[in-house]
Amino acid sequence: MYKVIVTDAISETGLHALLSNSNFEVDQATGLAPADLIEKIKDYDALIVRSQTQVTREVIQAADHLKVIARAGVGVDNIDIDAATEKGVIVINAPAGNTIAATEHTMAMMLSLARNIPQAYGSLTAGRWDRKLYKGVELYQKTLGVVGMGRIGTEVAKRAKGFEMNILGYDPFLTEDRAKKMGIIKASLDEIAAQADFITVHTPLTAETRGLIDADYLAKTKKGVRLINCARGGIIDEQALVDAVNSGHVAGAAIDVFEHEPPENTGLTQNPSIIVTPHLGASTAEAQEKVAQSVSEEIVGIFETGSVQHA
Ligand code: NAD
Ligand code: MLT
Numbered sequence: 001m002y003k004v005i006v007t008d009a010i011s012e013t014g015l016h017a018l019l020s021n022s023n024f025e026v027d028q029a030t031g032l033a034p035a036d037l038i039e040k041i042k043d044y045d046a047l048i049v050r051s052q053t054q055v056t057r058e059v060i061q062a063a064d065h066l067k068v069i070a071r072a073g074v075g076v077d078n079i080d081i082d083a084a085t086e087k088g089v090i091v092i093n094a095p096a097g098n099t100i101a102a103t104e105h106t107m108a109m110m111l112s113l114a115r116n117i118p119q120a121y122g123s124l125t126a127g128r129w130d131r132k133l134y135k136g137v138e139l140y141q142k143t144l145g146v147v148g149m150g151r152i153g154t155e156v157a158k159r160a161k162g163f164e165m166n167i168l169g170y171d172p173f174l175t176e177d178r179a180k181k182m183g184i185i186k187a188s189l190d191e192i193a194a195q196a197d198f199i200t201v202h203t204p205l206t207a208e209t210r211g212l213i214d215a216d217y218l219a220k221t222k223k224g225v226r227l228i229n230c231a232r233g234g235i236i237d238e239q240a241l242v243d244a245v246n247s248g249h250v251a252g253a254a255i256d257v258f259e260h261e262p263p264e265n266t267g268l269t270q271n272p273s274i275i276v277t278p279h280l281g282a283s284t285a286e287a288q289e290k291v292a293q294s295v296s297e298e299i300v301g302i303f304e305t306g307s308v309q310h311a
Pocket of ligand 2: 050052072074075098279281
């Protein structure tokens with residue numbers, strides 16, 4: 001019998017492969033304090049998380065039986081990969097299950113930002129009728145810079161083309177040929193700064209991408225640019241963004257992910273020009289079922305046949 005612990009909210013339907021297999025016992029324990037996870041993890045063979053649980057070196061070192069850490073989602077930046085590798089623990093994720101959800105959330109954020117929808121909703125529900133205050137801008141024929149042309153960046157670019165935006169894509173792996181086939185322009189970060197009306201980031205959070213959009217970069221952007229981050233907190237430097245919005249250089253931002261979650265920077269979360277959502281990019285019924293199903297089936301495969309697909 002293999003013991004699996006699920007420490008973030010995961011779709012129960014998606015866990016079917018594990019729940020219906022008599023070789024596995026599944027315990028769900030969300031909201032554990034770090035010390036409680038360190039204590040509990042000793043008994044388990046597999047751990048399933050989303051982005052909330054911090055799988056630190058201490059957790060991994062305390063895990064005497066652990067063979068698999070599964071991230072029901074894309075980013076594995078909440079897992080100490082070095083510590084897992086040193087202990088021989090396999091880390092898997094579900095790279096494609098929430099691509100559409102995150103893409104559609106990015107489009108929703110871009111449209112909400114362009115048309116001040118959250119602010120106007122707040123105003124009207126507070127009893128005001130502020131039509132002038134919430135005049136927006138169109139996406140049509142605006143330039144969108146997409147930083148990170150992987151799964152989500154690519155899907156965002158496709159949908160933005162439907163709005164007849166001009167798309168500039170930046171990614172170390174984006175070839176001229178692929179850009180041409182997609183009908184977008186391969187650009188450098190500086191070209192995006194100089195030309196884009198909207199900039200959306202879709203890279204992982206790494207040492208290289210932390211602060212990729214910082215005060216120096218923002219100073220190079222067009223006055224009136226709008227930024228979107230539905231990837232990872234920290235890719236856009238939060239304080240630099242707040243300062244650039246407050247100075248009037250950046251017209252607005254739409255942020256789903258934060259350097260600390262829940263966020264600590266009230267300059268960001270209580271700014272009338274910055275719209276925020278609490279890390280909802282992957283939060284659709286469909287995506288949550290797909291990512292849970294993907295990791296569940298892979299865990300069964302690892303323990304029963306030794307096959308690993310998304311390490
Ligand atoms: P992906 O791996 O398919 O794509 C990431 C792309 O970023 C790759 O093409 C890579 O080449 C590129 N990249 C890496 N470093 C770069 C750099 N320095 N400059 C430019 N490009 C760089 O990943 P994805 O599935 O598209 O996910 C993108 C991001 O969205 C990740 O950070 C992921 O964790 C996040 N995400 C967030 C949510 C959410 O709930 N908000 C949901 C899903 C994914
Ligand atoms: C991801 O990287 O997959 C997202 O952040 C979604 C999640 O938190 O589940």
